[in-house]
Amino acid sequence: DAMVIQNPRYQVTQFGKPVTLSCSQTLNHNVMYWYQQKSSQAPKLLFHYYDKDFNNEADTPDNFQSRRPNTSFCFLDIRSPGLGDAAMYLCATSRAGASGRGETQYFGPGTRLLVL
């Protein structure tokens, strides 16, 4: 089945120690998104890639960066995690239609990050 895969499902890191979360997809979608979701809240978009074009949300901290080496993979790098970065991180993908419209987003299972 085509899907969005996130690894690891749970990640524990130390305060200030860089961490990388990964996302892969078999849907062949050209748009990939990273969201941060804190308990019982709606997801907050951090950034998205349209193919290789990176689009950062204005309020995304500089501490968060992303890489997309190819269509299938996208990484979220947190350079110096703080206690406030403990959250669920969701990856999503969508097609971009011929007119440039974003299509429906499909989500991975998420990575829960714990910062000690």
Added chain:
Amino acid sequence: AQTVTQSQPEMSVQEAETVTLSCTYDTSESDYYLFWYKQPPSRQMILVIRQEAYKQQNATENRFSVNFQKAAKSFSLKISDSQLGDAAMYFCAYRSGLGYQLIWGAGTKLIIKP
């Protein structure tokens, strides 16, 4: 700027009964999409139903249907014959026709009573 409001933080329903979750939105755009997503305790966000603003017909997906009132900017989700597996957070979301970003409501926690 567009906003999405879910006024019910929590709803409960008896198994096999019908429940309606409300969602209102504010926009000046005419071209947009609306979505309901479900997030069970396992936390994977799953698309429940999608509605294109230009379509007058309400979207349905098995036991899930929407009541889309464009003039009133209302987009409620009706779940018929509620099942224990329907217990989850339900998020309403808006997306501009040519945009990528989803504007999310705060979510409604749905509890199913056996």
